[in-house]
Amino acid sequence: MQLYNTVTRKKEEFVPRDPGEVSIYVCGPTTYNYIHLGNARPLVVFDTIRRYFAYRGYRVKYIQNFTDIDDKIINRATEEGEDPINLARKYIEEFFIDSDALNVMRADVHPKVSEHLPEIIEMIENLISRGHAYQVDGDVYFDISSYRDYGKLSGRTLDDMQAGARVDVDQRKHHPMDFALWKAAKEGEPAWESPWGAGRPGWHIECSAMSLKYLGNNFDIHGGGHDLIFPHHENEIAQTEAATGQPFVRYWMHNGFITINQEKMSKSLGNFFLVREILAKFPSETVRFFLLSTHYRSPLDFDDEKLEAAGKGLERVKNCLRLIYESEKNSFADGGDTAGFLSLLDLRRREFETAMDDDFNTALAIGVLFELVGDINSYLHKAVPDSLVSSTALAGAVHLIKDINSVLGLFSLDEGGNILLEKNRPGGGELADGLLELIVRMRQDARSRKDWATSDNIRDGLKELGITLEDTPQGPRWKR
RNA sequence: GGCGACAUAGCCAAGUGGUAAGGCAGAGGACUGCAAAUCCUUUAUCCCCGGUUCAAAUCCGGGUGUCGCCUCCA
Numbered sequence: 001m002q003l004y005n006t007v008t009r010k011k012e013e014f015v016p017r018d019p020g021e022v023s024i025y026v027c028g029p030t031t032y033n034y035i036h037l038g039n040a041r042p043l044v045v046f047d048t049i050r051r052y053f054a055y056r057g058y059r060v061k062y063i064q065n066f067t068d069i070d071d072k073i074i075n076r077a078t079e080e081g082e083d084p085i086n087l088a089r090k091y092i093e094e095f096f097i098d099s100d101a102l103n104v105m106r107a108d109v110h111p112k113v114s115e116h117l118p119e120i121i122e123m124i125e126n127l128i129s130r131g132h133a134y135q136v137d138g139d140v141y142f143d144i145s146s147y148r149d150y151g152k153l154s155g156r157t158l159d160d161m162q163a164g165a166r167v168d169v170d171q172r173k174h175h176p177m178d179f180a181l182w183k184a185a186k187e188g189e190p191a192w193e194s195p196w197g198a199g200r201p202g203w204h205i206e207c208s209a210m211s212l213k214y215l216g217n218n219f220d221i222h223g224g225g226h227d228l229i230f231p232h233h234e235n236e237i238a239q240t241e242a243a244t245g246q247p248f249v250r251y252w253m254h255n256g257f258i259t260i261n262q263e264k265m266s267k268s269l270g271n272f273f274l275v276r277e278i279l280a281k282f283p284s285e286t287v288r289f290f291l292l293s294t295h296y297r298s299p300l301d302f303d304d305e306k307l308e309a310a311g312k313g314l315e316r317v318k319n320c321l322r323l324i325y326e327s328e329k330n331s332f333a334d335g336g337d338t339a340g341f342l343s344l345l346d347l348r349r350r351e352f353e354t355a356m357d358d359d360f361n362t363a364l365a366i367g368v369l370f371e372l373v374g375d376i377n378s379y380l381h382k383a384v385p386d387s388l389v390s391s392t393a394l395a396g397a398v399h400l401i402k403d404i405n406s407v408l409g410l411f412s413l414d415e416g417g418n419i420l421l422e423k424n425r426p427g428g429g430e431l432a433d434g435l436l437e438l439i440v441r442m443r444q445d446a447r448s449r450k451d452w453a454t455s456d457n458i459r460d461g462l463k464e465l466g467i468t469l470e471d472t473p474q475g476p477r478w479k480r
Numbered sequence: 481g482g483c484g485a486c487a488u489a490g491c492c493a494a495g496u497g498g499u500a501a502g503g504c505a506g507a508g509g510a511c512u513g514c515a516a517a518u519c520c521u522u523u524a525u526c527c528c529c530g531g532u533u534c535a536a537a538u539c540c541g542g543g544u545g546u547c548g549c550c551u552c553c554a
Contacts, residue, residue, distance in 0.1 A: 009484095027554075028554095029554075030552090030553085035554090036554085037554095038553080038554045039554055040554085041554065042554050043554085070552090071552075072552070072553090154483075154484090154549080154550085155483065155484075156482080156483055156484095156549095156550075157482095157483095159482090203552085224554065225553080225554030226485090226548070226549080226554075227548080227549065227552095227553055227554065228553085228554070229484095229549075230483090230549060230550065231549095231550085231551090232553095254554090255554070256485085256548090257547085257548065257554075258554080259547075259548095262546080262547085263547095264547080264548080265554095290492095293492075293493070293503080294492080294493065294494095295493090295494080297485090298485095298486080298493090299485085299486075299547065299548080301492090305491080305492095305504095306491080306492065306504090308504085309491075309492065309503075309504040309505080310492085310503085310504085312503085312504060312505095313492095313502090313503045313504065314503095316503080319517060319518080320518095322517090323517080323518075355494090361494075361495095363493060363494055363502085364493095364494050364495080364501075364502085366493095366494095366502075366503080367493085367494060367501055367502035367503080368501090368502085369502090370501090370502050370503060371501080371502070374502095374519095377517095377518060377519070378518085378519060378520090380518080380519095381518060381519045381520095382519085384518095447513085450513070452513060452514070455513090455514095456513095456514075456515085459515080459516090468516070468517090469515095469516080470515085470516045470517055471512070471513095471514095471515080471516075471517095472512090472516090472517075472518090473511085473512090477516095477517085479517095
């Protein structure tokens, strides 16, 4: 497997720290609001990466943190007159509602900053004792000049950064780019006791402390959004390698940004979309499909038309599955060109793996999925009328689609492990289904009388209720 | 000002040296009572200029444009 490493700016062969195992840490959200589309991309992207490692037979250890102590949370809590930790807890619950909807698997551990103060404080003490950090009043800063490789991730030098400094420099710092490891508490803020007085951790130290705790030194993959490269991940590297004297992470991966109507998503532009707002308008599998239809490192522009187009594309995949399920009833142990079809399935599987092996090229992988759909459809197109559908062929097709789905995570499965096609669609239930069957039968009567007015009327009426009726040589079929 | 990314058909999007995957939309045909679904066929020389090469969307130089980071941000 090849993956693009932000540090080297090249694709590299993936070699895990421990054979057969992958350790992944992905920066999670600051929980002061419902998650937005920009949060959803890394969620879905790294979930897919994790799933592919599992598909490849790796044991995966996946950690995603919550930043539940932060200025933004404190500000928000102050506005709402609520306790910051409670506010954060609430949005952590909301986070899971959205991420579950997007079919994102839970991490093995979701560590919170508020529950890792001892680890954080210990790490800061370690940095101070090694001469990499210094205390000023109640604050502790990392001494950037003490770490020679500073800038290796983002590809900048200290000189570059000083030249471009746009922030007022705190005169107490040794170097303008020194960053806070510990912040002295201000009046009314949540605070924890520390050797430097009451305060709270700086933003970057949490990820270092928590990733080391759960994954150890030199773990495999650290991921996050492109914007975290600098300063967040740069600082993580500096403080961690300064503290441990060992390499921190083997591969750094960063997903590209989402834009809305070609503009950066931002509150001031009023184009800030929450995941649940989008899920109110589009099925979650469409959203996930859309997020994976572009390579994870490329920018991705969002608008309603693009999501609608994605939804129509996905419908093609679902139709194919419907055709398979429908044909299973009339399949035979063998028939037609089963061998030829099975070798085609093998080819598609190899293509899928090749695509994913190449830096998780989900866009290409989805292309392969569509090729597969075309293969299956055209097989059925020929085999169904001649009653030559092979159950072996169908089983192989379903197996492959399920395997691909286990990686892309587009469709949920029911209790029996079958792909759910009607998820999120209202109007199920025994009574409704029974009525529908009745109506369809009555329409068939009308059709046999060539009463086209009645039959078309029924079809149009059902369409308005969100039920599509299709007449086939094998009889009518309906779908929600 | 510093650092970096990208520019492929109407739209979305793969493709890093050998004459452009796939999806949406469109066109023609098959099937259908009509549709739908499905099948078959069809729609691009890859921002511009110059260079390297037998050969470039793919490498190099220049230009234009778009975007991101440098401050909280996925």
